[in-house]
Amino acid sequence: MKITMVHGQNHKGSTWHVADELLKNIDADYTLKEFFLPKDLNHFCLGCYACVKSREQCPFWEDKAQLDTALREADLLIFTTPTYCMMPSAPMKAFIDLFFTNWMSHKPCEEMFAKRAVIISTAAGAGAKKATKPIAEMLLYWGVPKVSRYGLAVNASSWAGVPEKKKAKIAGDMKKLGKKLSAGKKPGIGVRTRFLFRLMAGMQKAGWGAGPEEKAYWQEKGWLNGKKPWKGS
Numbered sequence: 001m002k003i004t005m006v007h008g009q010n011h012k013g014s015t016w017h018v019a020d021e022l023l024k025n026i027d028a029d030y031t032l033k034e035f036f037l038p039k040d041l042n043h044f045c046l047g048c049y050a051c052v053k054s055r056e057q058c059p060f061w062e063d064k065a066q067l068d069t070a071l072r073e074a075d076l077l078i079f080t081t082p083t084y085c086m087m088p089s090a091p092m093k094a095f096i097d098l099f100f101t102n103w104m105s106h107k108p109c110e111e112m113f114a115k116r117a118v119i120i121s122t123a124a125g126a127g128a129k130k131a132t133k134p135i136a137e138m139l140l141y142w143g144v145p146k147v148s149r150y151g152l153a154v155n156a157s158s159w160a161g162v163p164e165k166k167k168a169k170i171a172g173d174m175k176k177l178g179k180k181l182s183a184g185k186k187p188g189i190g191v192r193t194r195f196l197f198r199l200m201a202g203m204q205k206a207g208w209g210a211g212p213e214e215k216a217y218w219q220e221k222g223w224l225n226g227k228k229p230w231k232g233s
């Protein structure tokens with residue numbers, strides 16, 4: 001199994017430790033690619049729309065390419081972010097913007113329709129589940145069919161301060177989640193994904209995309225003629 005993990009923080013705090021606990025419970029051979037933001041990608045989207053012409057035209061492509069490959073290759077994507085002001089961290093939001101080409105409203109990648117993903121956030125008190133939501137929304141629009149969200153109040157500002165009882169809960173929860181993910185079952189495509197894809201295909205067909213290159217992309221894939229990204233080419 002190939003796992004790509006994207007952290008919305010540079011440090012190995014409570015959130016990272018939850019993800020690490022999950023990895024310890026993956027009962028399968030796996031390879032891991034791990035990215036820390038902003039260390040491994042330190043840009044903000046300029047809103048130039050060059051990427052909708054072709055991904056490689058993004059002014060930051062050189063720095064994004066490695067991450068892009070790792071995201072496409074993975075069977076399992078894991079995103080982590082500390083809860084900052086009831087939201088994901090700013091570097092995570094910057095990441096969401098930098099990969100907006102992947103959204104079904106633009107140029108979705110067929111690889112995404114076969115993946116599972118996990119989103120992890122910790123808060124001191126409130127907002128951890130809420131912080132996972134924008135990432136879940138991004139993954140829905142990327143076409144990832146199976147996403148698990150884990151948001152937890154850890155009652156601490158650092159991993160060292162997390163009460164033992166909480167750590168035991170995390171260990172139990174990650175054991176359960178790890179077991180589910182280890183089975184490596186191919187995820188089915190849900191109604192929301194099918195609905196969104198059909199809607200976006202209709203939009204591209206009508207020429208309401210962000211440019212002719214987008215429509216050409218959908219056409220090349222055969223998606224304007226009934227082909228589906230989850231059924232292979």
Ligand SMILES: Cc1cc2nc3c(=O)[nH]c(=O)nc-3n(C[C@H](O)[C@H](O)[C@H](O)COP(=O)(O)O)c2cc1C
Pocket residue numbers: 009012013014015016081082083084085086087122123124125126127154156157158159
């Ligand atoms: C800028 C900032 C904003 C924060 N906002 C919240 C918040 O909205 N709700 C909350 O309960 N904790 C908040 N916290 C606390 C962290 O979410 C919490 O300590 C979290 O477990 C840190 O994870 P980490 O150790 O992986 O960095 C905030 C901390 C910082 C530094």
